[in-house]
Amino acid sequence: MRIIFPLLILPACVPTPAETPVVEADPAPLLEAMTAVQPEPLVELVEQPHSVVGTGIACPTVTILDSEPGTLKEHWMGGCTLENGMQIEGELERFDGPDGAWLAGKGFRIEQESDPVFMLDGAIEISVSGDLWLIDAAASLCGTEHWSCSEGLLGLDLAFTIYPAALFPHDYDATVSGAFATEEATFTLDGAWSIDEGICGIEPTRGMLSVQQGRHHALTLDGAERCDGCLGWQVQGQPTPGLCGLNP
Numbered sequence: 001m002r003i004i005f006p007l008l009i010l011p012a013c014v015p016t017p018a019e020t021p022v023v024e025a026d027p028a029p030l031l032e033a034m035t036a037v038q039p040e041p042l043v044e045l046v047e048q049p050h051s052v053v054g055t056g057i058a059c060p061t062v063t064i065l066d067s068e069p070g071t072l073k074e075h076w077m078g079g080c081t082l083e084n085g086m087q088i089e090g091e092l093e094r095f096d097g098p099d100g101a102w103l104a105g106k107g108f109r110i111e112q113e114s115d116p117v118f119m120l121d122g123a124i125e126i127s128v129s130g131d132l133w134l135i136d137a138a139a140s141l142c143g144t145e146h147w148s149c150s151e152g153l154l155g156l157d158l159a160f161t162i163y164p165a166a167l168f169p170h171d172y173d174a175t176v177s178g179a180f181a182t183e184e185a186t187f188t189l190d191g192a193w194s195i196d197e198g199i200c201g202i203e204p205t206r207g208m209l210s211v212q213q214g215r216h217h218a219l220t221l222d223g224a225e226r227c228d229g230c231l232g233w234q235v236q237g238q239p240t241p242g243l244c245g246l247n248p
Contacts, residue, residue: 025217030233033189060076074094075092088109089108092104092106101126107121123139133161133163187212190210194207217233
């Protein structure tokens with residue numbers, strides 16, 4: 001799966017004397033935001049939960065609640081141990097139908113020697129309207145490809161749009177708004193961007209991400225002009241040298 005935003009620690013671009021930063025700023029809020037606003041891990045979790053979570057044949061116990069043609073509804077019950085020794089606790093329900101899909105956890109978690117490796121409490125829903133996806137995430141989770149449980153729980157209260165869904169994740173436009181929380185802080189954000197891997201495969205071709213946590217941070221995405229892994233960055237309306245870290 002491609003990564004919409006870099007998840008590496010992004011060092012500030014090395015400035016020349018003419019590019020001396022106007023403000024000093026901590027990039028951590030931006031790194032957290034870049035992780036939180038990626039829709040791909042959420043879509044993958046809803047569409048392929050068995051693969052993402054790593055379930056076994058008999059654990060958890062899976063009950064089919066609805067098996068009408070084109071529709072699937074399952075209930076997962078933990079309280080069991082996988083062949084590799086990991087324990088599954090809690091409950092999870094998933095639904096997949098012609099008009100959308102959702103995944104909802106109730107204290108659902110997988111533990112290895114009492115340390116969580118996956119957790120989901122809350123729901124992620126994808127609604128389908130023609131070629132438009134509406135994604136609502138109101139959940140606390142960890143253990144996805146981009147947010148490990150060693151980093152703590154990631155709390156999401158986010159709404160996305162994806163268009164056209166038929167071309168996701170390679171060529172589409174997206175918007176996001178809402179809030180997210182880590183163990184350290186709560187952030188609000190709004191953004192819109194375009195992905196076109198035919199033009200740039202390492203970053204959005206264009207767009208903006210606005211993050212508020214103490215100070216206001218604005219990221220300018222410009223892969224169509226410079227597909228170099230560098231992002232424009234302003235703090236309280238004042239420029240910085242930007243953020244770089246990806247190799248074309």
